[in-house]
Every structure is written in structure tokens, then in C-alpha cells.
Amino acid sequence: MTHVAQPLGGPLLTRGYRVLLGMAGIALLLIAWRFAAGLGAVTGLNDGYPWGIWIAFDVVTGTALACGGYAMALLVYALSRGEYHPLVRPALLTSALGYSIAGVAIAVDVGRPWFIHRIPLRPDLWNLNSALLEVALCVMAYVIVLWIELAPVFLRRWAAGGETGFTRFARAATRGLNRAMPFIIALGILLPTMHQSSLGTVMVLAGPKLHPLWQTTFLPGLFLVSCIGMGFAMVVVESSLAVLAFGRRPETPMLGRLSRAASITVALFLVFRFGDLAVRGQLGALFAAGRYSLLFWLETILFVLPALMFLRATVRRHLGALFGWSCILALAGALYRFDTYLLAFDPGPGWSYFPAAPEILITLGFVAVEVALYVAIVKRFPILGGPSARSGRVEVTA
Amino acid sequence: MSVDRRTALRLIAAGGAAATTTGAVRGDEAPAPPPDAVGLLYDTTKCIGCKTCVVACHEANELPPETREWGDGLYDAPTKLGSRTKNIIKLYRDDQGRESYMKEQCMHCVDPSCAGACMIGALQKREFGIVTWVKDRCIACRYCQVACPFNIPKFEWDARDPRIVKCELCRHLLARGEKPACVRVCPREAVIFGKRDELLAEAKRRIDSEPGRYVPKVYGETDGGGTQVLYVSHIAFEKLGLPDLGDQAPSVRARAVQHGLYQGFVAPAALYVVLGAVVLRNRKRIGNTDEEDDA
Numbered sequence: 001m002t003h004v005a006q007p008l009g010g011p012l013l014t015r016g017y018r019v020l021l022g023m024a025g026i027a028l029l030l031i032a033w034r035f036a037a038g039l040g041a042v043t044g045l046n047d048g049y050p051w052g053i054w055i056a057f058d059v060v061t062g063t064a065l066a067c068g069g070y071a072m073a074l075l076v077y078a079l080s081r082g083e084y085h086p087l088v089r090p091a092l093l094t095s096a097l098g099y100s101i102a103g104v105a106i107a108v109d110v111g112r113p114w115f116i117h118r119i120p121l122r123p124d125l126w127n128l129n130s131a132l133l134e135v136a137l138c139v140m141a142y143v144i145v146l147w148i149e150l151a152p153v154f155l156r157r158w159a160a161g162g163e164t165g166f167t168r169f170a171r172a173a174t175r176g177l178n179r180a181m182p183f184i185i186a187l188g189i190l191l192p193t194m195h196q197s198s199l200g201t202v203m204v205l206a207g208p209k210l211h212p213l214w215q216t217t218f219l220p221g222l223f224l225v226s227c228i229g230m231g232f233a234m235v236v237v238e239s240s241l242a243v244l245a246f247g248r249r250p251e252t253p254m255l256g257r258l259s260r261a262a263s264i265t266v267a268l269f270l271v272f273r274f275g276d277l278a279v280r281g282q283l284g285a286l287f288a289a290g291r292y293s294l295l296f297w298l299e300t301i302l303f304v305l306p307a308l309m310f311l312r313a314t315v316r317r318h319l320g321a322l323f324g325w326s327c328i329l330a331l332a333g334a335l336y337r338f339d340t341y342l343l344a345f346d347p348g349p350g351w352s353y354f355p356a357a358p359e360i361l362i363t364l365g366f367v368a369v370e371v372a373l374y375v376a377i378v379k380r381f382p383i384l385g386g387p388s389a390r391s392g393r394v395e396v397t398a
Numbered sequence: 399m400s401v402d403r404r405t406a407l408r409l410i411a412a413g414g415a416a417a418t419t420t421g422a423v424r425g426d427e428a429p430a431p432p433p434d435a436v437g438l439l440y441d442t443t444k445c446i447g448c449k450t451c452v453v454a455c456h457e458a459n460e461l462p463p464e465t466r467e468w469g470d471g472l473y474d475a476p477t478k479l480g481s482r483t484k485n486i487i488k489l490y491r492d493d494q495g496r497e498s499y500m501k502e503q504c505m506h507c508v509d510p511s512c513a514g515a516c517m518i519g520a521l522q523k524r525e526f527g528i529v530t531w532v533k534d535r536c537i538a539c540r541y542c543q544v545a546c547p548f549n550i551p552k553f554e555w556d557a558r559d560p561r562i563v564k565c566e567l568c569r570h571l572l573a574r575g576e577k578p579a580c581v582r583v584c585p586r587e588a589v590i591f592g593k594r595d596e597l598l599a600e601a602k603r604r605i606d607s608e609p610g611r612y613v614p615k616v617y618g619e620t621d622g623g624g625t626q627v628l629y630v631s632h633i634a635f636e637k638l639g640l641p642d643l644g645d646q647a648p649s650v651r652a653r654a655v656q657h658g659l660y661q662g663f664v665a666p667a668a669l670y671v672v673l674g675a676v677v678l679r680n681r682k683r684i685g686n687t688d689e690e691d692d693a
Contacts, residue, residue, distance in 0.1 A: 047551075113537065130515055134660070182677045183674050185677045186670060
């Protein structure tokens with residue numbers, strides 16, 4: 001059968017939704033304070049730890065969690081697994097939202113965001129050795145690509161109705177986009193391949209400040225493979241949440257098959273991770289006492305357990321189990337990124353960092369905005385496929 | 399192999415143009431110090447910890463005082479480098495209880511990580527190999543701070559329009575033919591200014607002329623790819639807070655990765671062509687889903 005995506009409909013301003021808006025409002029006020037009083041007033045950042053949770057979570061982890069669109073595009077369009085197509089559009093939406101919010105987070109984090117436009121607009125100044133430049137350019141481009149990939153969803157709704165200039169434009173744009181789409185989709189695979197790996201390269205330059213269990217010239221490869229695994233995991237997580245929150249018909253068999261793809265990427269990641277440590281002669285450090293080996297093993301266990309569980313048919317048939325283990329896998333990738341950017345980063349004696357309360361509230365505000373926009377869009381636009389299993393239950397508690 | 403003079407000039411001009419547009423070293427080779435490199439030589443055996451250089455640095459760079467309350471008094475007393483302190487004298491003690499003063503400021507690396515990090519070249523090695531910061535190019539992403547192995551660049555955490563602050567070897571004084579402020583005021587010539595190669599020769603001369611007085615090594619000659627600020631010391635360098643970086647700059651490895659993946663943009667372009675072809679073919683096979691939705 002074909003999966004026809006439909007708007008969910010239903011009221012928007014539920015109680016849960018008001019909570020989200022409240023969180024966003026608090027974050028907005030704190031951001032105003034940050035721009036009035038400087039970064040030191042709202043963050044725990046310092047000269048030893050110049051990057052905190054806004055970079056490690058909102059940007060580095062946030063974009064990796066938003067790799068569902070990338071992972072699904074790889075699977076459906078590059079590997080020709082058309083059966084997963086119904087999962088592409090919701091994944092693209094969370095990707096577009098995740099990357100857009102990461103972009104906003106960067107603008108809040110950098111000290112002089114009013115000069116950000118110089119990065120794309122002044123190629124004569126580009127330092128092509130800077131991995132961060134590559135990340136910045138690719139992320140900016142990918143945000144645009146993601147919204148273009150989603151554009152037909154919005155255009156179709158706007159194309160409906162009377163014969164006005166706007167509807168004619170929407171129809172023409174839909175036709176044009178449809179022709180260009182293969183090349184846009186290819187760009188939507190190329191750009192994350194580039195910047196998700198470059199997010200690893202960024203920390204190569206931290207040199208001896210990053211612990212040897214994480215510091216390797218193979219960081220780009222490890223970041224790339226793990227972001228694909230996180231992408232698959234997040235598609236399962238989001239689909240399960242849609243079942244819970246919106247009463248969608250469970251797509252358990254499809255998600256079960258998808259979880260096996262996640263297992264494969266995790267296996268690949270672990271081969272690279274341990275292979276790299278062996279080549280660099282760092283395997284001994286795994287058994288050294290202290291918090292670094294502990295963090296490493298925590299990461300590894302969080303990767304291994306879900307990958308093994310996804311091999312069991314009982315887990316693959318059970319939506320709750322798939323959801324839980326996918327959350328663990330996403331957590332594993334998140335911890336790997338937190339370790340690389342914060343926990344295994346040591347600028348030397350005398351420095352420490354813990355996020356300040358306003359810093360955390362701003363991050364929570366970003367998450368709230370992301371969820372709020374997702375809920376609003378799936379209620380008003382055709383994103384989620386398949387009929388509702390429990391008709392009438394569209395009330396959301398976000 | 400002989401290169402005629404015209405070719406050589408063209409190469410120099412091309413190299414100069416490349417250096418001014420990106421300020422970056424290409425490829426994974428380790429650069430040599432620029433021919434006009436200047437720097438400092440600090441000798442721990444000569445420093446008496448008077449901190450005159452700290453005050454002079456403040457004055458010369460028009461930095462506000464680093465105020466601190468102790469008891470009922472207010473002091474201008476920085477304890478470490480910061481957005482108001484580009485130069486500091488610290489006291490270190492080794493395991494045998496031997497003490498040594500230590501002067502910290504930007505090392506002006508031969509192959510600086512901060513400049514390798516900087517997206518649009520706010521931090522670059524410019525005249526005399528001095529690592530300088532240009533406000534107009536800085537978006538204050540602070541990647542330079544993450545990258546610097548010496549933790550030198552500082553950020554104005556309480557500013558609305560924050561700057562990156564670090565020692566620029568008093569380049570405004572050099573332009574007037576004067577020496578850096580810290581050097582000018584030092585009563586013991588514990589820190590001296592000069593061309594890097596001459597300072598290096600002087601450092602080696604001091605070590606050789608008084609065997610046993612110094613650790614037999616000039617820190618900065620090759621450490622982290624070499625620095626333009628050099629140290630000779632009577633106690634181990636790691637006890638002075640100078641990291642053991644090996645002889646290779648961290649930026650060499652980072653460049654090797656970035657260039658390995660992106661040399662000439664060949665790999666991404668090839669990947670895009672392949673992806674485009676594959677998607678075009680597969681999308682036909684899957685069927686045009688957007689029309690299907692309309693049905």
C-alpha cells in the first residue's frame with residue numbers, strides 16, 4: 001500500500017505547547033541578557049573552556065541527532081531502499097529544524113555574530129586549512145538544502161486554492177523543484193558527509209589538549225560513521241514518539257529493519273574506534289585507572305548494547321524496546337561527542353567548566369522551539385505518513 | 399636543479415600572494431620561520447620577578463587594570479593572562495624546591511594553531527612573523543582558544559563587542575623603531591628582543607658557556623614546530639608550565655587531514671557526481687513520490 005502523508009490537524013495551543021512556548025520565552029529573555037552583558041554573564045565559559053554546551057550539545061550533538069534526514073537519504077536514495085520512503089519526510093523535517101536551531105545556537109555562542117555573513121560572502125578571506133570554516137560553510141548550505149527538500153510539502157498546500165499569482169508561483173516552483181530534486185538530494189547527502197566528518201577534524205587541532213583515547217587524525221571518520229548510526233536511531237525514536245503522541249499507526253516492522261542498519265553502522269564504528277587505538281598503540285590506556293578510561297568504556301557499552309539488542313527478533317518486533325534501545329544508541333553518540341569536545345578536553349591545570357543555569361535554560365529553550373515547530377508543522381502540513389490508528393486521538397501533550 | 403632568477407621571483411610573488419590571501423600554509427609540510435622573524439629570549443636565571451614588564455605591557459597596550467580586592471584594599475594585581483593582561487610573571491617551584499620566575503605571553507609560533515584554526519584569517523602571522531589579530535575579521539568563535547597549546551588567546555567575557563586579546567609583540571612600538579615594552583623596561587635583561595636566529599644563537603652561547611647552569615635545551619627551537627619566543631632555564635621546562643609538544647606543530651596533522659580530504663576539492667566533487675547519478679537512477683526506480691502524494 002502507499003503511505004500518503006497527511007496533516008494531523010487538531011488544536012495547536014495545548015497545555016504542553018504552552019509550556020514549550022514558555023521555555024522558549026525564558027530562553028529569549030536570557031539571550032537578550034547575553035547580548036547586553038556579554039557571554040560571561042550567562043555562561044560558565046572561560047578562557048580554558050571557551051566552548052561549552054552550546055557548542056558540544058546544540059551544535060555538535062544537535063546536528064548529529066539531526067542526521068536522520070542524512071541517514072534516510074543515504075538508505076533510500078543512495079542504497080535504493082525505497083521501502084523506507086515514508087520515513088524520509090519526517091526525518092527531513094527534524095533534520096531541518098535541528099540544523100536551523102544549531103545555526104541559531106552558533107549565532108548566540110559566537111562573540112560577534114553580526115560578522116557571520118563575512119564567512120560565506122568573503123571567499124577572499126577564507127582560510128582553507130580551517131576545518132571550522134568547512135563546517136560553517138557546509139552547515140549554512142545544508143540548512144538551505146534541507147528546507148528546499150521540504151519545500152514541496154509547503155508549496156503543495158499553498159498551491160491549493162484559487163488562481164492567484166501566489167498559487168501559480170507555488171505550482172511552478174513545485175514542478176521546477178521536482179526536476180531539480182535528484183541533484184538537491186545528492187547535495188543533501190554530500191554536505192553532511194563533509195561537515196559531520198569535519199566536526200571531528202575540528203578537534204584534531206586541539207592537539208595534546210584532547211586526551212589520546214579521543215585525539216586521532218581519524219576523528220573525521222569516527223564522527224561520520226557515528227552520526228549515521230545516530231541518524232537511524234533518531235528516526236526510530238521520532239517515529240515511536242509520533243505513535244505515542246499522535247496515535248499514528250506503528251511502523252514497527254519497518255523500524256525493526258531500520259534498527260539493523262543502525263547495528264551495522266555501530267559495528268563499523270567500533271571496528272574503526274578500536275582499530276585506530278590499536279594502530280596508535282593506545283589500547284593500554286583503556287585499562288588505565290581514571291575517568292578517561294571510564295568514559296571510554298561507558299561510551300563503548302552504550303554503543304554495543306543497542307547494536308546487539310537490535311539483532312534480536314523480539315526487540316525488533318517490539319516498538320517500546322526499539323524506542324528504548326534507540327535512545328541509548330543516540331545517547332552513545334552524544335556522549336562520544338561530549339567527550340571529544342568537553343569531557344576529554346583538558347586545557348591544563350587551573351581550568352574547569354560547568355554550564356551556568358542561564359546557559360542550560362537557553363539550551364532547553366532551543367530544544368523547546370524545535371519541538372514546538374515540529375508539532376505545529378506536522379499538525380498543519382503533510383509530513384507523517386499512514387492513517388491514524390486511534391482516530392480522534394490527536395491531542396498532544398508535547 | 400637550477401631555477402632561473404625570473405622563475406624564482408615569480409614563485410616568491412605567487413607564494414606571497416597565496417600567503418596574503420589566506421595567510422595559510424598549504425599542504426602538510428612544516429613551515430620554517432619567516433626570514434624576518436623576530437622574537438624574545440627569556441632567561442630564568444636573570445629574572446628577579448620585579449614585574450616591571452607586566453606594568454609596562456599594560457601601559458604600552460593601554461589595557462585597563464586587572465583589579466582585585468584583598469582585605470580592605472583594591473589592587474591592580476593580575477595572577478594570570480587574561481583579556482586585560484597580555485604578559486605575566488609567575489613563580490614556579492620544582493620537585494627539589496628550586497624556584498624560578500616564568501614570563502608568559504604569546505609564543506608567536508612558527509606554525510601557529512590559532513592561525514590554522516581561524517576561519518577568515520583574523521589571526522595570522524604577519525610582518526616579522528608576529529601572530530597578529532585583526533578585529534574586522536573576527537566573529538569571536540574562540541576556536542583559536544581551543545586550538546592554542548599554550549592557552550594564550552584570551553576573550554573579553556564581559557564585553558558586548560568582545561575582542562580576542564593576546565601579545566602582539568608591541569608591533570605598534572616596533573613600527574616606530576622601538577622595542578617591545580617588556581624588553582625596554584627589564585632591569586636585568588632577563589628578556590631580550592631580536593631576530594629569532596640571533597636570539598637562538600645567543601641562547602645556545604649562554605648554555606655552552608656555563609655548563610651546568612642551564613637545562614641543555616632551548617625551549618622553542620623546535621618545540622611545537624618552533625616558536626619565536628625562546629626560553630633558557632635552570633629548571634625543567636615542564637615545571638615552568640611549558641607543555642611537551644614534541645617537534646611537530648599540531649597544525650601539521652590538522653592540515654594533513656583537511657588537505658587529504660579536500661585537496662583541490664576533487665574528492666567532494668567526484669562524490670557529488672556519483673551521488674547525483676545514483677540518486678537520479680534510484681529515484682526513478684522508487685517512483686516519483688511527490689506526484690504519488692498528490693494522487
